Amino acid sequence: MHDTEFQPEASEGALAFTGQDLTKIYRTGETEVAALRGVDMSIVAGEMLVLLGPSGSGKSTFLNITGGLDRPTSGKLFYRDLELTALSERELTRFRRRHVGFIFQFYNLIPSLTAEENVRLVTDIAEASMSPAEALALVGLEDRAAHFPAQLSGGEQQRVAVARAIAKQPAVLLCDEPTGALDSATGVRVLEAIEQVHRALGTTVVIITHNAGIAAMAHRVFHFRDGDIVRIEVNQSPVEPGGIQW
Numbered sequence: 001m002h003d004t005e006f007q008p009e010a011s012e013g014a015l016a017f018t019g020q021d022l023t024k025i026y027r028t029g030e031t032e033v034a035a036l037r038g039v040d041m042s043i044v045a046g047e048m049l050v051l052l053g054p055s056g057s058g059k060s061t062f063l064n065i066t067g068g069l070d071r072p073t074s075g076k077l078f079y080r081d082l083e084l085t086a087l088s089e090r091e092l093t094r095f096r097r098r099h100v101g102f103i104f105q106f107y108n109l110i111p112s113l114t115a116e117e118n119v120r121l122v123t124d125i126a127e128a129s130m131s132p133a134e135a136l137a138l139v140g141l142e143d144r145a146a147h148f149p150a151q152l153s154g155g156e157q158q159r160v161a162v163a164r165a166i167a168k169q170p171a172v173l174l175c176d177e178p179t180g181a182l183d184s185a186t187g188v189r190v191l192e193a194i195e196q197v198h199r200a201l202g203t204t205v206v207i208i209t210h211n212a213g214i215a216a217m218a219h220r221v222f223h224f225r226d227g228d229i230v231r232i233e234v235n236q237s238p239v240e241p242g243g244i245q246w
């Protein structure tokens, strides 16, 4: 890996996100926590980006702000040429619904709905969505559509969550510890599903992980420490999820 800028050939370095001097201060009573301390960054459209760093270094805060779930305390954030930090709540919600899919450590599926129905919750309200069957096929679960979450393994449930996140064909997929609750073999299947979506749809993917091995599948790695990106690694030859040293 080298510390140079990643330039994917297809997009000629078109930027999905640009952030300038982003700060986030959480205030709880008298206490202030500076979760982000002046982050400058850009995320290239179509790249696979991994965020590494110690607990509390600001990764989730960064991801949530990037996806419009939260706002920085100061600084500017753009999605392409749309300034997210200038949007109203309503406009920010619209941005998020239209462009961003989220995956979290715990799958957050609705237990009383089948896999297909869980995905349909999204496809029924999204504009440019694929069918639930197509989304489940993309993550290799076409034969589990009628199963309820309790009838699926943890990895399969997470793949349903991936199908649900990508069914609306978002340009951006943000994943916070997507394999945190899974063993290595199952985690690899989930990463393969994410990689498959990345390749099939050209989705910009950002993955937070505590597993440094997962960084091998990224084009770039942002290393976080104390609320800032302290190092950017560029990986000229990302590996397939199956080749990750867990």
Ligand SMILES: Nc1ncnc2c1ncn2[C@@H]1O[C@H](COP(=O)(O)OP(=O)(O)OP(=O)(O)O)[C@@H](O)[C@H]1O
Pocket: 026, 027, 028, 033, 034, 035, 053, 054, 055, 056, 057, 058, 059, 060, 061, 062, 224
């Ligand atoms: N809602 C909140 N209110 C107050 N402080 C918060 C809140 N969310 C996060 N923090 C604090 O901000 C800092 C950064 O948290 P963040 O969750 O972004 O780190 P992280 O790198 O994702 O950590 P982890 O790897 O443990 O998930 C931490 O000190 C955390 O305690």
